[in-house]
Amino acid sequence: MLLVGVSTCRSQQLEVVSKDAVQEIIKDTKYVLVLFFYDMETCPWCVAAEKELLKVNTMPDLYDHAILIIKCEDPGTAVKYGVTTVPQVVYFRDGVPALFEVPQNAREIRTMDVEIFVEEAQQVAIKTLDDDSFEHLTQAATGATTGDWLIIFYRPSCDSHLSAVEGAGIKLRHKMNVAKINLDGSPRLEKRFKIKDCPTTYFFRLGRMYHYFSEDPDQYRVHQLISFVSTWYKNVKAESVPIEPTAFDALTEGIADYLKDLMHGPNRGKFLLGLGFILGIVSLVLAIVAATCPCRRKEVKLE
Structure with missing residues (x-):
């Protein structure tokens, strides 16, 4: 069974940490378990979850750092880390959060489930x-x-x-x-x-x-x-699965995006005027070339 470190002196409650303090703790502490809860007086499941987390065994020498267990009541911080119902536990490893989900059809957070989860989650998976x-x-x-x-x-x-x-x-x-x-x-x-x-x-x-x-x-x-x-x-x-674009694909797409930006940009009128002028010149050149082409249809003599 996994044993995690909190402290050698047990208290009857986890430390309540403000949203600003939570961010600092997550940043500076290698392993942090955070219990997100609302008012303990109106949330009996939160009270039960805290009691279960307080029973998590301690043995700091198993890992390079002990695991700090705290609780936070701030809804904004809870939402930031994907918590949609309480009580809920999020485990941070070097700042990377992992949501511990209470087993389906149950609301209890049990000590044994948390210990198994922490053991599985020592290394970041993503x-x-x-x-x-x-x-x-x-x-x-x-x-x-x-x-x-x-x-x-x-x-x-x-x-x-x-x-x-x-x-x-x-x-x-x-x-x-x-x-x-x-x-x-x-x-x-x-x-x-x-x-x-x-x-x-x-x-x-x-x-x-x-x-x-x-x-x-x-x-x-x-x-x-x-x-x-x-x-x-x-x-x-x-x-x-879309195929990875080639260098030519990227070039043609870049040109298309550039022209699209010009078409919808503030200088759209000037762009269309210039484009019309260029097309007119090209059409004139093609007409002149066609008119002056020395090519003639070969006459076929019948003998």
Whole structure:
């Protein structure tokens, strides 16, 4: 059984930490378990969860750092890390959040479940991909020999679901790859996959991809992500993985985008006038060439 370190002196309550202090603790502490809760007087499940976390065993010499356990009541911080119901626990490893999801059809957070989760989650599961590494590592369009991939495309402004994807990745660690792509640093992938919504998640399998729909924010739950990549993806239309554009494709697309910007830009009138002038000159030159061409139809003599 996993034993984690909190302190050698037990108290009857976890320390309540403000939203600003939580950010500092996550930044400066290697391992942090945060219990998100609302008013303890009106949330008996939160009280029970705190009692369970207080029973987590301590043994600091198992890891290079002890695991700090705190609690936070700030709703904004909870939402930031993908918490949609309370009580809920998020485990931070070097600042990377992993959502611990209470087992389905239950509201209890049990000591044993937390210990198992922490043991499984010591190493971060989610990989980071970008324009340069995506195709090389996934081979999504060229054979898919590296296995299946669950990938979330996101921006820092819509990254609250990363904790749920990481939580799913921990459970799927030996079955498939789980990764994230920051669209702000991967413009080519954003164009290639025509990403419009943030976040957007795809499951890549055997050269095909399946869109994980998440119109309801609550759908980004650990068990739902696992269910999707296990069986539910079969109910979604399979799409072909877009081929990685060549250098020529990029050049022609760049020219097309440039012309499109001119067409819809503030100098549209001047652009159309100049384009008309150029086309007129080209037409005149072609007409002159046709009129002065020395070519004549050969006469065929009949003998």
